Amino acid sequence: MLPKPTPMSFGANRDSWRPMKSKLALIAIPLDIRGGAETILNLVARALASRPDWDVEIGFLGGQIAGEVAGSHQYGIRRSYGIGGGKAMSEVLLASRLIRHRYDLVFSSHARVNSFLAAARSVGVLRSRRLVTRESTVLLDRFKGPRALAYRALYAAYGSQDMVVAQTSYMNERLHHVLPRRAIAKLCTLPNPVDEDLIVKMSSETLPDDDAKMFSHRPQIVWCGRLIEVKRPTIAIDVLAEVRRRTGEDYELTIVGSGPLEAELRARAGNLDLASRVNLLGQRDNPFPLFRASRAGMLTSATEGFPNVLLEMMACRIPGIVTTPCAGDLDKLSGLEISAGFGASEIADALMKVIRGSNRSALYGKTLSERSPGRFADMLLGAPWSYPGGQR
Template identity: 40%
Template sequence: MVAAQAATSGRFSQVDICVLCWARTGTLDELEAQPNVSLRYFHARNLIHALPFCLGILRRHRYELVLSSNTYINAVCSILRKLRWLKADTLISRESTIIFDRNFGWKGRAIRALYRLYGNQDLIVCQTERMRRSVDENTAGRLNDKLKVISNPVDVAAIRAVAAAPLPAAVSQRLQARPHIVWCGRMIDVKNPMLAIDTLARLRGQFGLIMIGDGPLLPAVQDYASSLSLSEDVIFTGKLDNPFPYMAAAAKGLLTSRKEGFPNVVNEMLACGIGQVVVTDCAGDLDRYRCVHITPHDADALARALGVPTGEDLPARRDHDRREFLRTADVFLDAMLDRARVAAEAVAR
């Protein structure tokens, strides 16, 4: 979204997108329809293999703005700028998770060490105040002046347009039979999909559940639903290029993650018209939403919140949240550039 906005904003003559991945998936292909956008795939298994390609690209050009959103790349860009290898008028890093609160095993020490290379950025964007505090505390306040909270963007117009696509007839019939809750995410431990099944078990007969996503835990989650005689109550969609029609058809949203930087799926559910989203206490700033209900990581608590009828003021609460928190890509880009400019002026003074 940010790259597309940068390409069409008139501010930048050229936008280079460097993609760290093993193979091209096609997800970003439509960006190349813009005449001033270039996609540069590293075709690498990991950062070490990608680093030579990354260094070569960064050294060949002088950029007005460099933006990255991966801890490894953030650290590399920061140290390269200090060494004058990276020539960037403005360098912005975005934090993608509450990294110090997650257990990365033996990799954790290496990841934490990367923050010692931070400091040559003009701005470090945190998605929530909780994330900002975590980075600030774990870097002993060294980056305090550069850490700013800017909430995530979401392309509301695009989501609403594709959310109108028809669902398969068999799915529509099941959704008409009773209200459904929608869950969306990768089937991995940090997303805690088993908790969604446990929650549905407490709501047996009241709701069905749509689970959107794929991942290594999918077979285990399907087996677990079967063991609780819930197979007919759950629609497993797998990975979807367009999950939004399913969200638009759901009565409520559910998020069961253990930890999140910020769950952008909440904004996507709101954009689709869902009026109540029940979430575990997995990220900061969720308490600012009026139609988001935060609970402990407990199936009984989640079920109680989902089972409560929505109030008469729901449309007003939903509209308030849309106005307040559904930040578009142009606003996000402007906010980053403005904060970076203010921070640079403060350093100059």
């Protein structure tokens, strides 16, 4: 394992760590946290850093408020930090740092960062051979009113990018209604990558004794994500109750994640007399051993840009995985069971199919093999279009 680099200020002492390298990439992220967009950005950083002719810097807008993203130091990736909490308007502080350097690739995946980088490139503050931005979610499906107007204002600055990436065909279609014409010409659909080899390696780690004991008692249904309204974790408990009622079997629900709905989840489990069958494990840096040990995986979201956790569950070879129809192109994931709707009964119907059916994990291989981080990075760099599921 390589020694961890000393965190530095954004763009500091750059020449001291660029020997024998010819290309420089900047991956811009608001905060050092784990999330769907952050996962993709880190996958791209690792894919580029593995190439001998690339130097890669992950530039966080905010200060160092969390530990390092697991594994990034192993690939020689530099990490730099701004100041504060990385909230709205913190991207403006990038200007004085960007103007001193020239990049070969700049990549980001948060709308306000995307907007700032596009505007900065338009006026010459950002100098990069290639600017690629990715959309993290279908924002105007999630937000209405003043917040939707604010996002429309951010989109108005788009256009100087070389590529604007939508995760699904549905997201692509929705973006046609909000992006300026000059940005629509750059819009393409590029399915999310997954690092299957890394996930398999991480999933093979031994479960802690308490987890191993818990999982040995009863079959587990695993749910993973932030405990927020759009993810609808509360309905997962209702689904558990319905499946237990229908099967008469003693299933448990393991919820991995943290967020403001934790107290509500505990109350809901108590009201349904399921407190001893709902395991709230909080945030885990490595949830994959839990996935590997589960009988089924479940996603209950109302809407998603694209739920990366489904790909992670597939890589862990969970025997059956169920999701709501919360994003486009889910039907392209081999072996996945999509519920007919968003209600607890409809999700339970889908879950019953995978519980009573055969192990589907052998079906996941095609999807996983098509979504390597290296191929994804090639597309960002403008390689000929060969990525499965991608479209211009």
